[in-house]
Amino acid sequence: MIKSRQHHHRFIIRTILLLLSLNSVPSISAHFFPNLTSIPEELLKNATGNPWDFFQQLAGCHAGEKYDGLAKLKHYFQYFGYIPNSLSNFTDDFDDYLESALRTYQQNFNLNVTGELDDQTVNHVVRPRCGNPDIINGSTSMNSGKTNNTSSSHHFHTVSHYSFFTGQPRWRKQALTYVFSPENQLSDEVKAVFSRAFDRWSTVIPLNFSQTDSVYTADIRIAFFSGDHGDGEPFDGVLGTLAHAFSPQNGRLHLDDDEHWVVTGDVRTSKLTSAVDLESVAVHEIGHLLGLGHSSVEESIMYPSISSRTRKVELATDDIEGIQTLYGSNPNFNGSSAQSVQERETGSGSGSGAAHCVHSRWGLTGLIMALCFTFLLLL
Numbered sequence: 204m205i206k207s208r209q210h211h212h213r214f215i216i217r218t219i220l221l222l223l224s225l226n227s228v229p230s231i232s233a234h235f236f237p238n239l240t241s242i243p244e245e246l247l248k249n250a251t252g253n254p255w256d257f258f259q260q261l262a263g264c265h266a267g268e269k270y271d272g273l274a275k276l277k278h279y280f281q282y283f284g285y286i287p288n289s290l291s292n293f294t295d296d297f298d299d300y301l302e303s304a305l306r307t308y309q310q311n312f313n314l315n316v317t318g319e320l321d322d323q324t325v326n327h328v329v330r331p332r333c334g335n336p337d338i339i340n341g342s343t344s345m346n347s348g349k350t351n352n353t354s355s356s357h358h359f360h361t362v363s364h365y366s367f368f369t370g371q372p373r374w375r376k377q378a379l380t381y382v383f384s385p386e387n388q389l390s391d392e393v394k395a396v397f398s399r400a401f402d403r404w405s406t407v408i409p410l411n412f413s414q415t416d417s418v419y420t421a422d423i424r425i426a427f428f429s430g431d432h433g434d435g436e437p438f439d440g441v442l443g444t445l446a447h448a449f450s451p452q453n454g455r456l457h458l459d460d461d462e463h464w465v466v467t468g469d470v471r472t473s474k475l476t477s478a479v480d481l482e483s484v485a486v487h488e489i490g491h492l493l494g495l496g497h498s499s500v501e502e503s504i505m506y507p508s509i510s511s512r513t514r515k516v517e518l519a520t521d522d523i524e525g526i527q528t529l530y531g532s533n534p535n536f537n538g539s540s541a542q543s544v545q546e547r548e549t550g551s552g553s554g555s556g557a558a559h560c561v562h563s564r565w566g567l568t569g570l571i572m573a574l575c576f577t578f579l580l581l582l
């Protein structure tokens with residue numbers, strides 16, 4: 204009697220497992236690409252636009268006039284610190300606040316300082332970027348915070364532009380641990396990307412990073428989220444903001460689950476225009492976790508924006524000088540980041556040339572399947 208009931212249970216569970224496994228195939232293939240050529244034509248044809256593409260239509264707008272959508276652009280500039288948080292109820296008027304925001308933005312990104320919505324500026328505004336603001340409480344160490352000259356000159360001395368959070372918070376211990384959100388069910392390949400990204404920083408400063416499984420004791424917590432995730436900084440789908448991270452010693456690093464993250468392989472050759480290199484973004488966000496703010500040096504890791512299908516993982520002199528100001532130098536650091544990074548590139552990049560685009564949403568199916576297997580074993 205008991206035996207036949209067990210048999211019956213097993214039959215039901217096997218059926219569920221079979222259905223789940225069949226059901227999971229399309230959802231995995233939609234977001235997990237074993238190589239660049241396996242990206243489905245469907246996704247290539249219906250490439251999702253950037254939430255900021257709309258701003259392209261505003262190119263050529265002039266001060267003193269009114270255009271549909273300028274209020275939205277003002278919200279964008281407020282989000283990144285260019286318009287004071289005390290202002291609200293934005294109108295579609297091209298007012299002084301917008302012009303001032305444009306000038307500051309243009310300074311920070313080494314663009315011609317015109318205060319106008321010229322093509323060069325608009326093309327820059329729509330680039331995917333980090334969700335952390337460039338100006339915090341009116342203060343920044345990007346170009347605009349380093350010049351006492353508010354004229355329209357666009358010539359700046361490009362020396363050091365690294366910056367810190369207010370009060371220069373930093374970690375007070377050398378051994379830091381990090382944990383991945385268990386809900387994300389990340390693959391070992393994805394985890395290895397973060398390990399490499401941490402290594403790039405620990406090469407130049409006397410800190411070391413190790414992975415832990417303890418969510419409660421970890422110093423750094425890494426998680427992929429979609430949309431609103433409870434910290435007041437909702438993600439916005441494909442492109443737009445890609446990730447954000449908190450200053451020391453908060454330790455939270457969040458990435459937009461809706462991006463088409465490329466895990467390995469040469470992202471530059473991806474046919475998918477929305478493909479984003481995971482390691483490039485991880486190295487940048489770890490910079491924030493360690494205490495760096497944004498930099499105006501375009502080659503630096505801490506520059507706020509990164510185009511899709513771009514790989515930038517090597518620390519620039521600006522990044523190294525900034526982080527060593529906070530932590531000092533790693534005694535083994537020979538002063539040349541290029542060598543160590545190149546070594547790693549050959550080590551990690553000489554694989555199949557395949558690009559893996561991971562999406563963690565299918566993790567739920569995996570979890571259910573794992574639970575069913577456990578149940579089956581218990582019977």
Ligand SMILES: [Zn+2]
Pocket residue numbers: 333334335487488491497507
């Ligand atoms: Zn950033």
Ligand SMILES: [Zn+2]
Pocket residue numbers: 432434436447457
């Ligand atoms: Zn967040």
